[in-house]
Amino acid sequence: MFLCKLSRMTRFNVDRMFCSDPGRIEKTVNTVTLLGRVGADPQKRGNESHPVVTFSLATHSNYRYESGDWIQKTDWHRVVVFKPALRESVINYLRKGQRTMVTGKINYGEITDQEGKQRSTTSIIADDVIFLQNLNQS
Numbered sequence: 679m680f681l682c683k684l685s686r687m688t689r690f691n692v693d694r695m696f697c698s699d700p701g702r703i704e705k706t707v708n709t710v711t712l713l714g715r716v717g718a719d720p721q722k723r724g725n726e727s728h729p730v731v732t733f734s735l736a737t738h739s740n741y742r743y744e745s746g747d748w749i750q751k752t753d754w755h756r757v758v759v760f761k762p763a764l765r766e767s768v769i770n771y772l773r774k775g776q777r778t779m780v781t782g783k784i785n786y787g788e789i790t791d792q793e794g795k796q797r798s799t800t801s802i803i804a805d806d807v808i809f810l811q812n813l814n815q816s
Contacts (some may be wrong), residue, residue: 777810
């Protein structure tokens with residue numbers, strides 16, 4: 679007999695399905711690849727037992743109006759690094775303005791701000807960060 683159970687994670691207000699029947703487990707994909715520029719030097723957050731490094735990454739899209747004018751739209755992404763070795767490399771070598779490629783997954787959640795209000799958040803949980811450098815940089 680297999681057991682399937684719906685569980686609520688109260689900290690994140692998320693419902694999760696846990697099932698012991700391997701036939702009921704389906705594969706899904708949550709993958710993102712971003713190539714852009716770092717918005718600010720990475721920051722260490724969390725505490726000694728749960729350290730994390732975060733940084734912002736800018737990507738942009740170019741659009742052309744019928745008049746022939748071009749406009750550039752910039753999107754900002756919050757990147758979070760949990761993996762210990764990757765976390766140390768990012769904090770030591772990644773700098774504001776540097777081009778970088780991030781692969782990982784999108785994570786949606788909620789936080790309570792300083793005023794006690796619930797706010798939605800979207801983060802990219804990094805699996806890999808590739809440091810790119812211009813030829814004229816030292």
